[in-house]
Amino acid sequence: MVLYMVGLGLGNEEDITVRGLNIVKSADHIFLEAYTSVLGVDRERLEEFYGKPITIADRDMVEQQVEDLVLVPAKTKKVAFLVVGDPVCATTHTDLWLRARQMGIEVEMIHNASIMGAAGACGLQLYNFGHTVSIPFFEENWRPTSFYPKIKFNRQGGMHTLCLLDIKVKEPDFEAMMRGKTKYLPPRFMSVNTAAEQLLEAEQTVAQQAYDGAKTLCVGLARMGQPTQCIRAGTLEELREYDFGGPLHSMIICGDLHDLELEVLKEYLIEGSKFELEHAETQLDEVR
Amino acid sequence: MVLYMVGLGLGNEEDITVRGLNIVKSADHIFLEAYTSVLGVDRERLEEFYGKPITIADRDMVEQQVEDLVLVPAKTKKVAFLVVGDPVCATTHTDLWLRARQMGIEVEMIHNASIMGAAGACGLQLYNFGHTVSIPFFEENWRPTSFYPKIKFNRQGGMHTLCLLDIKVKEPDFEAMMRGKTKYLPPRFMSVNTAAEQLLEAEQTVAQQAYDGAKTLCVGLARMGQPTQCIRAGTLEELREYDFGGPLHSMIICGDLHDLELEVLKEYLIEGSKFELEHAETQLDEVR
Missing domain, CATH: 3.40.1010.10 (Tetrapyrrole methylase, N-terminal domain)
Known part of the structure; x- marks a missing residue:
């Protein structure tokens, strides 16, 4: 069969x-x-x-x-x-x-x-995407930045980076297990806010100008393909504060922005965003 | 509405x-x-x-x-x-x-x-793909190689490149039109063979070692998602000769190959292929 x-x-x-x-x-x-x-x-x-x-x-x-x-x-x-x-x-x-x-x-x-295709609904063209990266939940003594060089390489080539955000489902509750009980933690889904926060920290730690928290255009995606789908563009500092609602979330760090892409992203820009559409062509200056 | x-x-x-x-x-x-x-x-x-x-x-x-x-x-x-x-x-x-x-x-x-997702059916992981390129039909005096630097950049970063192959539907028949008739040419769909041939020519013309026709692993895809779907892996020189049957075709030029990817590609390797699976890790040596 x-x-x-x-x-x-x-x-x-x-x-x-x-x-x-x-x-x-x-x-x-x-x-x-x-x-x-x-x-x-x-x-x-x-x-x-x-x-x-x-x-x-x-x-x-x-x-x-x-x-x-x-x-x-x-x-x-x-x-x-x-x-x-x-x-x-x-x-x-x-x-x-x-x-x-x-x-x-x-x-x-x-x-x-899949999310790898639906990410194109924000107007960024799928053929301009590079490596997809995963952002894991940072823990007290485990704050890996293995996604960072990939984002940097993508941006040096003008490519967008889709970031898949961590999901923890049915994680063992070790404290309860040590007391002899089989117990699981409630599910956790990383929000765009947490991802933006972690990306800002990674830029501070690695400090190779892969992106700029106050300048680089990013896009937050929530519940793609669902009736409550939410797409918002802004800087990382802005996305860190914006409320996207319930899971699943993912996000994109932009590379080169073509006219058509900018036209569509305009429709999704967070109100009052500091991102300067008219200077979009300078946003890869540091990384290159 | x-x-x-x-x-x-x-x-x-x-x-x-x-x-x-x-x-x-x-x-x-x-x-x-x-x-x-x-x-x-x-x-x-x-x-x-x-x-x-x-x-x-x-x-x-x-x-x-x-x-x-x-x-x-x-x-x-x-x-x-x-x-x-x-x-x-x-x-x-x-x-x-x-x-x-x-x-x-x-x-x-x-x-x-879409083909951008279904391309993953050959075992190459979608998050390892870079820029998608389009390969246009070469004409006598128009043989553009704008795809070449993108493939090179992708491979330098270890990424795979999906190549979308040209489609000509309802192209005007200029000869007939000059005789005053509105006529269209029959539809043309680029085959993996033609794409491989053009890629070999581009490597000869640009000559920057983006890939090697006798060594780099590539994957030909035909009629993805259809009952007669055909996936075959081999070098460009091998794909140039292999008969994939009717349209639509597309192809992939591999970057870094992970163990799981190699395991799956093994199932699709053209019989007698010269590609050396055991030396897969050396295949990016020239481009880097």
Whole structure:
């Protein structure tokens, strides 16, 4: 039989493709990967829409039991593995694909929109993006800036940088665990505000002028592809203060800005922004 | 009312999302943009699926009549403008969005899979891609290599380069026109073979070691997201000879290759390829 990796898109239950829906409706088992991203609706809503039960695949399950629970059944049954966005956007899904193939299981991908594509809705042209970076939650003694040189390289080449913001779902509560209880922390989703704050700190620490908190144009994205989608452009210092509402958030650090891109971004500029549209062409002067 | 820009995905009529289909079925006017890309099925198949007539929007129409035919009607009616892939992947669609907004028309985007996302199906991770380049058909006296420095910059940063290959739809037949006849040339879609040939020529002309025709790993992609999808990896010299079948084609020039990426690409390597998987880490030596 076949393992179907089905992209769900970004918003709600109706963002699945017609082909994807037909596959899900006729599948014997349905799993929903729920630790690299989240949809705008919950499992119950999907189950109602499909008329079928769904098993949540969290990180523990995918890392430890995916062979028994997903891959072995896919040898004899029709298994649908649902992924928010597109199934080729995260290494964890590529890894699943590879393991399936190595076990001789046929895999069919049903593509869909992902944040890497929907980021273009702010007007920045997708072919001008470079390396995508991930911004992890800084902790007291762990404040990695591995994203910094990539942003710098992108900007030196005039490219925009999409920043994917950290998600912590079902993280173990070590304090409770030390007292012998299995407990998980509530989910955390990094906001544009936190990301901007961390990027400002990284520029202070590394200090190689990859970007300028008061001058470089950035774009905050929230709930892309959902009815409450929010796009706002401004400097990092401005984005640090702006309220984007609930998750998921991501953000973009701009490179060279073409006329058409500026025209569209104008519509999203935070009111009173200090970003000087008329001097947009100077914004890469320091990094180059 | 609203202008709906609806992504159709890449394959056939069933790759539209459920939400997109509901919008199309209740639209007053439906246009299909048909010059930046093509779907795996024709207009008639879509019309049958939607139960509605579709107007083809070719380049002339979009450039000269889009205001009268699409935008003005969208002020009072529900207009669906269908786009192969995702509506934010080409400047021409961003431009339409902007014009609509400037006329006070609300625009709603229905995202979908695009080649920029589906390219990840070969195992190369999307966050390692840099600038996307376009390869135009070389003509006798017009052989531009503007893509070359971008590929070089991407590879210096270890990034992969997605190459979108030229499409010529409804090009005027100047010879016939000079004899007073309005005639168009048959559509042309650049193959991976032609792209590889032109890239080899560009390396000879510019000669800055951006890539090596006998050594650099590249990936040819054909009909992505369709049942006959074909992915093959090899050197440029090998891709120049391999038969990928019908359109649409695109290709990728690899940068740094991570273990997981190599594992997947192995499955797609052309039989007898000279690319040395075990020496993959040396393939950026010249360009750096």
